[in-house]
Amino acid sequence: MxxxxxxxxxxxxxxxxxxxxxxxxxxxxxxxxxxxxxxxxxxxxxxxxxxxxxxxxxxxxxxxxxxxxxxxxxxxxxxxxxxxxxxxxxxxxxxxxxxxPGANPFWQLSNYEPRVFPPAIESVDDLDFEETITGLQTLEQRHDDRLSLTSIGQSPGWFNHALGDLEPSDVWVAELTNDIGDEAAFADKKKVIYACSIHGDERSGAEAGTRFIERLLKGEESETEALLDDVVLIFLYPNPDGWNARLPQYAQENQNSAERLTAKRGSARVEDTNRQYPTAGWIDPAYFPAEPDGTNLVDDDPDIDDDVPKAYQKNVPDPLKIVEHFRDYENLAYAADLHEMGYRKNFALGLHVNTEYDLQQTHDIYELNRELKPRLNDQLGDLLKEREDVFQQYIDEEAEDPEAVPLPTEIPFDYGTITDTLGYQTTGILVSWMGHPEEYGGLGMQTLAYEIAGPAPRWPELMDLNVMAYSEVIRSLAAHALRDVEATVQTGGRSTAYVTTDTVTRSSNDLVFAESKASHTGETMTVGPEPTTMTVAIEENTRSVTFQIVERTDTAVVATLRDPDGTVRATYDSQKDESDAARMCITESTSGKWTVEVINPREEPPEKGEVAVVVDTVTSEPIEDGIASLDPRDILGYEQREYEVTPFSFLEGYSEFLDEGQLDAVSVADVQDGALLDDGQPAYDNLVVIHNEGVEDAAYTDALDAFVNADGNVLLTDSGVRVLAHLDNDHVSSITEDDIHDETVFSVAMNAYEESHPLRENARPIQRELYTPAPVGYPVTTEGDAPATVVDVEQFQSADGDSAGRLMTTPNRDTVSDLVVAGSIQDNGTGVHIVGGLLPPAFQEQLHPFGMLNHSVSLLGYLTVTNALGHKQRRVVDGEEVIFGETILTGDQAQVYYPDATEDEDE
Known part of the structure; x- marks a missing residue:
């Protein structure tokens, strides 16, 4: 177990x-x-x-x-x-x-007039699980030509103390379309999935999705109803356990406090139901990635395969069924996961999740949110201001420290990556898996997640706002499914070459599996104002260790993790940090005694509470030759999926969207032999270098210098930034090896950026992250494992370089480093540009049983490449070009204008 x-x-x-x-x-x-x-x-x-x-x-x-x-x-x-x-x-x-329990006071009487699910603002409570399913079944009976409700599996289930037995609950899927019984027509239609409250304590998704179904069936959603000949709307209710946990018969703790009678984030068996999906790239060994194809990763059974390890069948039967069920659909198009978040200046956020998207797919997702933003602003802007007093009352009554909580009324909606918006990273999430290519077990969909300011139960005026917002998301995504979004790159005739090497290719054939084992321990502690300490002995050859803080009762927690030397390696404050910070993962772990110190900082009762500290460690024996990767069979019970990936696939894919010009691969030897010049003139307008192979060879670096001196334009990314120290040309000559650093961070993102810098042209203020680490194998750890090669800002500026952005070394956006992660040394549009973290080679030394993606570049990452090469990205929707960012020239400097950003957006 x-x-x-x-x-x-x-x-x-x-x-x-x-x-x-x-x-x-x-x-x-x-x-x-x-x-x-x-x-x-x-x-x-x-x-x-x-x-x-x-x-x-x-x-x-x-x-x-x-x-x-x-x-x-x-x-x-x-x-x-x-x-x-x-x-x-x-x-x-x-x-x-x-x-x-429930929103409709008389649902148990089948008294469903004037409607099955009353408006949130008129409800007596949040929707109850049984109430919701019973009501949807009633709607299905009334509208059997449009609505189909199916149980696809069961949850682990809580122990029902009233009945004296374990009670799993069904996982339900509601399908909504015209002529739903016409199997051929159903198969041909585009499918749009809405995951409603995968975290059981984030009720807004289920509240909005359920009411939207009824509104459409009653003829109150004419815009979306008109699409049902071509679209199927699918509403998934993925976490009944978390939903039901608010009921006293399923009590799992001493519930003398009314605050414990609430829904739970996870299920009866796992703390987080949105970390258990079989995503490509790094997998956290503390989770249960649910792959219904079993140990051999081959679908050899029409249902859950017999070789699925028993631990998965026991702990994550619901994700197993969800994965199996959705792989059977045809024409899956879009999916949105509807969440809640803590309060911040943004009322709602759209999240571009972790997967490998080409340029068109990336623009498609961002176009949806670009269209959604003014709709949400128009619908909610005034209402948010009108209900500020209700928000403030909620904060005063529910928050641990009301003065530290902002009103979520300043910015109705913004969007970016998970790091851009929430400041953390993840692995194993539902919509990332859905967005992965089918050859890696995913669904090949366009996916995204949404977050919205989450009220506690029984705040109808606040839940009413959330239902309105998510109803707009549902409408917008359904409409977007039938739009045609195209992306192209206007090169202006500029040609580009990139320097290849085999050293950045990664293959499963290169792996040598060391004997590996996982250890799982835990301790429950009573915490109060005085520190309580747990000591854990970490063995030699430990490859990763995760300490997870789980609040078992109503308490506040401040936790501090120290290594054997007494150095603080991580902290967690439940009153201030995002929930993911409670998981403290370390990959560079010294053997010896580690300590976790926890206190309850509350000054008012309850002054004591219970906290579980869960420790997951993975160890492996050292090997002499090859890449020592952890054996997923030993740790997770799965074989390794075969793969061969290279970051050059990004450039190959980028070239498919060029309107003209060429994108050629040249080797280091080709460069040495003069491939970059033609009779003293640049043979290409641009050169891209993403690695540092060949830098010790003077013939190679001399050829690069000659190209730059001939007005060739160079983009250096990742370890290719180290080429700077070997150049001596009209633009670069003074940067040394000591000025360049290889850093690892939680995610590679810009901080203290210059909005007017040409590399950020058409980027929006919220956009910071260049690539996401987990899909290419880099662990999401407390201290950070995502690589970036950066330059000291003082030395960069001394070399006449202009910084586009500093490396964000911590999730705290106010912390400004002195390391340039993106910038330019140029004159009249040509020169040398750097982007220190964009296309790293995949990292194979940690768990990645479901394969690896080639890259995980964000829209900002795409834009930096486009801008460095003097290209222009163009987005066309249903045949008409739309502006997603516009350049206004002021003198010699290009200023970036953001037509869909509000003036009060912070940087």
Whole structure:
């Protein structure tokens, strides 16, 4: 058993009875619920009546969220705590009290008028899982020509303390289109997937998706309804366990605090349901990547293969079924994962996820968000300001430190990569897997994720905004699926060569698997104002170690990780950091005793709480020759998928979008033999060098100097930046080896950038990240493993270089390094440009069982290449060119104008 599963089960306590209320008028489940919640917690209660005479008695009690109905059967609803129950029981016409969580107070009566799912602002609570599925089944019966609801598998399931048994829940998929029973037409239509609340405590996706289905079926979404002859909308409800965790019968901790009666991020077996998918590139060994093709990665069973390791069937049966189910569709086009986030100045964010996209695919995703931005601004801009008081009230009541929490009303929407928007990186996420090429087990879709300011339950005015925002996302993505987005590169006739080498090619044939093993341990600690320490002995030959902080009860946590020398290697503050910071992964781990120190910094009760510290380590024996990669069979139970990748595929793919000109591969030997010059003039306008092969050969570097002196234009990326120290030409002569550094960071991104720098032409202020590390094998670690080759800013500027951006060495955007990651040394448009992290060769020494991608370049990365080469990217939508960034010339300097950016966007 993997320890992330242990922390979800064995390290927790079942709910314990707090009260002892009993009556024949209470159903068994209601009696359990009212006795296992705090005295002041309002339990959703359906009050069945013999007649309407009780309405006056009930309304006089000033009950929370009181509703009444006499449509068919007289009944009332209220959220009752156990201080008022006796008063209700004593009313003669009260027949029975039933536990009724959910948004519609009378859904258990099948009272669905005027609608199955009331508007969020009129709801008595968030949607309940059973309520949602029952309501969707009702809609399916009414609209069986358009809506189909299917259970595709089950979750691990919580232990139901009311029934005394484990209770898995179904994972549901709702399909919405015209003539849904026409199999041939269905297969031909484009499919758009919406993942609704993969994190169980982020309710907005399910709240919006479910209501959108009903609105469309009632004729209230005419724009999207008109598309259903050509599009299938698919709504996935991927995490029923996390959704159901708010119910007292599934209590997994001591829930004397009402704040614990909330949905959970993960399932009953894993802490995070959105890290368990079989993505190419680096895989975190602490997770359960769910590959239904099993150990041999070959689909030899129409269902989940028999050789899927038992641990996966037990811990991630739901992702296994999701992967298996969606591989059976034809014409999968787009997918969006609908999340929630903590408060920041942006109300909503669009995220370009981690995969390998060509230029057209990249523009396609960004065009969707470019179109979405003004729609969201128009719909939400005024409302956000109008409800600022509600936001502030929510912050004051729910936040640990209200003064540190910004109002999410300043910028309705912005978009970029995960690092651009949220400041962290991931692996194993659902929509990254969906976006991977089919030959690597993915779905080959255009995918993205969205984040929105997340309210706690029972804040209807805030959930109403989220439903409006995500409804707009659903509409926009459905419409976009039928648009034709083209991207081309206008070269102006400029020709380009790039210097090849075999040294950056990576193949699974090169791997030598060392004997490997994984270790999973954990400890639960009581934490208070004084430090509590856990010590872990790390063996020699440890290749990675992950410490994960899991809050088991309602508490705040500050954790500090120290190595055997006492050096602080990582910290986590639950009140300030993103949730991913609770996972502290180290790949350079000294053997010896490591310590994790945790405290609860709260000054008000509860002053103590429980925290689990989960430790996952991977060790392997050293080998003498070859690339010592971790054996995925030993650690994860999967064989290694074969692959051969090269970053040169980026340039090969880029060349397919050129409107004219050429992009030629030349070798180091070709350069030495004069391939760059023709009768003293440049044979090419541009040269791209992404490596430092040949720099020790004077014939090679002399040829590069001659090319630059002849007004040839050079772009150096990645380790190719080291070529600078070997050049002596009209532009570059003073930069030495000591001025150039190989750095590793959490993700290669720009900080302290110059918006007017030509390399950032047509980039937007939020865009910082150049490539994402995990798809090309680099671990997402606390200290950072993504490589970049950079230059001291002082030396770069002394050489008449203009910095386009500094290397962002920490996720903190306010931390400015003195290292140039992108910049130019040029005159009149030609010279030498550097982009220190863009196309690194794949990293093979850590786990990557599902293969490796060639590159993971962002739109900003594409733009830096285009701008360095004097090209221009062009985006055409349905035959008309659109402006995604516009250059305005002011004197000799190009200033970049951002037509879709608000003036109050921060850098």
């Amino acid at each position: 993997r320890l992330s599963a242990v922390t979800a089960g064995a390290l927790t306590l079942p709910g314990q009875a707090i009260s002892k209320i009993s009556s024949p008028k209470l159903t068994d489940l209601y009696e359990f619920a009212i006795n296992h919640t705090p005295e002041d917690y309002g339990v959703g209660t359906l009050i069945r009546l013999t007649d309407t005479t009780a309405f006056d008695d009930l309304s006089d009690l000033d009950l929370q969220e009181y509703r009444q109905t006499d449509d068919g059967e007289p009944a009332a609803y209220a959220q009752l705590d156990n201080t008022i129950i006796e008063n209700i029981i004593d009313i003669d016409t009260v027949v029975r009290l039933e536990f009724s």
